[in-house]
Amino acid sequence: MYLIKERNDKINMDLPVKGNISSPEFSYRKQIFKTLTNLLVKVAMSPISFMANSLGLSPDKLEAIPLDACQWDFTSEQYTTLNDLVTILKSKPEMPLVLEQEINLSQAKEELAMYNARKRYYLSLHPEKTDSTLVAIDYAKINEIDAKDPAFNTYLTSLVEASYQNSSTSQKALTLVPEEKLQEQTTRFITLRNRKALSYLTSQGVPETNLRIETMKPELLNTYTGKNQYKINLVLAGDEQTPQE
Structure with a gap:
């Protein structure tokens, strides 16, 4: 609900509802609540996509930030994505941003x-x-x-x-x-990217307390075979899952 509320705590949105109002089985309440429920599920599953859409940003570019294993600074396109995340965080300051670095070792x-x-x-x-x-x-x-x-x-x-x-x-x-040298270099680049991301986002006015910039846990990192990227997520404080969950 925090995500879909505006600054004055009102919810203002279009609900596309269709149905035959002449049918005895037609119910405004049923149609509206079904549509609203579907919306809330989508918001809960991907808050970053919902916020991107509501602010006129491109949600498909805010799912992850592709990385090069050898880079220690960001490209102009990556900085654009970080700037979009700043826009979202300033709109919803109570939602910490999580950037989890996933690296194919x-x-x-x-x-x-x-x-x-x-x-x-x-x-x-x-x-x-x-x-x-x-x-x-x-x-x-x-x-x-x-x-x-x-x-x-x-x-x-x-x-x-x-x-x-x-x-x-x-x-x-x-x-x-x-x-050993390759492992040391890999770890150093991972650390440099995390520091750079934190430094840039805080320089744009995002409080450090609103940021979690981390690397996936070692036991997962050692077996990860996907793309090199920062996985992006928004969470409410206290809403994070524990490893057991």
């Missing part, structure tokens, strides 16, 4: 291994540069290196053991980075 490690391989190749082409002297334009050029570039593949082949020389580019890249 095996996919993330592969992407990070490829990034490390690209950077290593880039530095081999620019001996005047070091890891600590790279600037934004260097990182942009590193990301532009095509995984199918023959010169890049030849370089990787020269680094891997003989048993991996006929493997895929991503497999070669994975063999060049210790598992």
Whole structure:
């Protein structure tokens, strides 16, 4: 009810009701309450979609924020989504926003291994540069290196053991980075994204007490095989489910 009430505590909405009013079985009360009940179910199932529709925002873009495992800042499109969430939170300040980061660890490690391989190749082409002297334009050029570039593949082949020389580019890249380093990098990027999201949303006037920016629990993270994303949800204080529920 908090969601569908306006600021003056009134509920104002259109209820599309159809029926033959000449029929003896027709009941305004029955039709209206059936429609209202269906609406309340939809609101309870997806409060973020209801709020997006009521504010003229795009609900399909507010179900989740797609992520790149290697990113530590957000794209302009991702910032647009965060701004839409700010609009919703200012409309309903009593509903905390939950951003739960879901990361496919095996996919993330592969992407990070490829990034490390690209950077290593880039530095081999620019001996005047070091890891600590790279600037934004260097990182942009590193990301532009095509995984199918023959010169890049030849370089990787020269680094891997003989048993991996006929493997895929991503497999070669994975063999060049210790598992411990990939795990550390994955965790660091996850942490950086959470901090960045919290910092940006609070800078837009959202109280930190209205935010829950977290990563899915380790036991779920280790088996998750879906997309890399922030899952978005709105909850009323005290309405969160416990793990048992």
